Amino acid sequence: MPREASARQGFRGLAVVSLLLVLAGVIGYFVVVFRFAAWLPSVRNDAVPNWILVALGLGLAILAIRRAPTARTPKVLLGVDVVLAVLFAAMLYVIPVVPAATGPALGASAPDFALLDQSGNTVRLSDLRGAPVLLVFYRGHW
Amino acid sequence: MSELQGLQLSQDEFHRRGCRIFGIVVDPVETNAQLVRDARLEFPILSDPDLHTIDAYGLRHRDGHDGRDIALSASVLIDANGIVRWTHVTRNFRVRPLPAETLAAVDALGARP
Numbered sequence: 001m002p003r004e005a006s007a008r009q010g011f012r013g014l015a016v017v018s019l020l021l022v023l024a025g026v027i028g029y030f031v032v033v034f035r036f037a038a039w040l041p042s043v044r045n046d047a048v049p050n051w052i053l054v055a056l057g058l059g060l061a062i063l064a065i066r067r068a069p070t071a072r073t074p075k076v077l078l079g080v081d082v083v084l085a086v087l088f089a090a091m092l093y094v095i096p097v098v099p100a101a102t103g104p105a106l107g108a109s110a111p112d113f114a115l116l117d118q119s120g121n122t123v124r125l126s127d128l129r130g131a132p133v134l135l136v137f138y139r140g141h142w
Numbered sequence: 143m144s145e146l147q148g149l150q151l152s153q154d155e156f157h158r159r160g161c162r163i164f165g166i167v168v169d170p171v172e173t174n175a176q177l178v179r180d181a182r183l184e185f186p187i188l189s190d191p192d193l194h195t196i197d198a199y200g201l202r203h204r205d206g207h208d209g210r211d212i213a214l215s216a217s218v219l220i221d222a223n224g225i226v227r228w229t230h231v232t233r234n235f236r237v238r239p240l241p242a243e244t245l246a247a248v249d250a251l252g253a254r255p
Contacts (some may be wrong), residue, residue, distance in 0.1 A: 024240035033236075037144030038151055044144060045237045096236040098206070103216050103229040104199050110220040115166065118174040123164065123188055126224070129186050132161040132219045132243035132251055134244065136144060137213040139235060140169050141177050 011068035015077040018060035022081045025053030026088045047092060056087050110135075145215070146183060146250055152241035153184050155220040161219075161248045166211050201231070219247050227251055 029043075029050040037044040061081050064074035104110060110133075114124045123131070148201070149163055156163055163185035167174065174187035190196050196213045206212035215235050219228040228247035230239040 006229055023214065033144070037245045038147030040145070040237065041148050041240050044228070079143045092236065095233065096234045097205055098214055098233060098235055100233060101200055101203075101214050101216070101231050103201055103231040104218060106178045106226055106229065108226055110218065110224050110226050111195070113188075113190075113195040115190055115195060116171050117186040117188055117241075118171060119186075120171055123186060125220070126164065129224055130222050132159070132222055132227075132248055133221065134156065134161055134163045134248070135166055135199075135218040136145065136149065136163060137196065137199065137216045137218070139203070139212050139215055140167055140207060142207070 009066040011074055014064035014067065016058050018057040018064065018074075018081055019024060019077050021053050021060065022084050022087030023057075025050040025057065025083055028053065029088070029092075050088075054081075054088065057081050058085065110134040144185075146177075147181055148238075148241050150181065150183050150245075151184070152245065156248065157250050161239070164188055165197050166195060166213065168196070168210070189231060193236070217244060219244070219251070221251050 029047050030042050032043050043049060058078070058081050061074055061078035065078060068074060110125060112124070112126045114122050117123050144241070146165055148179060153163070159214045164184075165185065165187040166175075167187060167189065168191055169177075169189060171189045174189055176181070178187055187197075190213070193202055193213070194212060198204050199216070199218060201214045201216050201247060203212050203214045206214070215238060216229065216231040217224060217239055228250070232238060
């Protein structure tokens with residue numbers, strides 16, 4: 001029966017597309033972080049487009065299950081989608097969490113320092129008076 | 143790294159406001175020399191291998207990477223008189239201030255000489 005066949009195709013297609021959307025959201029995030037984060041800092045920070053893709057993928061998997069409640073493929077794919085979404089959330093919100101620190105007090109004198117720059121020249125904070133200075137502490141280059 | 147590149151993209155905006163940028167990291171001078179070359183940074187990277195300055199700013203992350211102590215990701219804006227005016231210390235190293243936020247903080251310093 002052609003109608004049943006097309007419905008069957010429909011749910012399979014939906015389920016596969018749902019997985020592809022979730023994968024695009026997750027993999028896309030890491031492509032952004034490793035290649036384009038400097039140009040897309042808000043995506044790096046908040047991952048909004050990525051979560052939209054993941055949510056669409058989960059929605060499609062649920063739609064596929066509703067279309068073919070007895071079929072197994074959409075349920076398996078929804079399970080895979082959910083696992084990927086949970087791993088993604090862990091990579092974004094659990095693994096990169098660092099201990100809390102307040103940093104230097106606002107309104108206080110910035111602690112002076114004398115450090116070597118990349119050419120081996122000493123840079124002293126107290127020599128930089130007269131203009132604002134932005135210090136960017138970062139984790140390291142590895 | 144992406145944060146430094148992002149600041150480099152906004153370097154002209156900082157320069158226009160007379161604000162100088164310095165990266166501070168535990169990495170040795172040679173690593174920083176290579177980073178400045180590779181990422182074509184136009185601002186200096188300062189080496190703090192003993193974490194003296196990182197400690198002075200309260201930004202040590204114990205066992206932060208491979209059992210090594212490193213700096214927490216943080217930005218500190220100091221005005222022309224050497225006073226700390228704005229800080230951003232992240233709880234999640236993926237999340238950094240957007241250059242626009244940092245520039246807004248520089249603008250908020252106002253007309254201080």
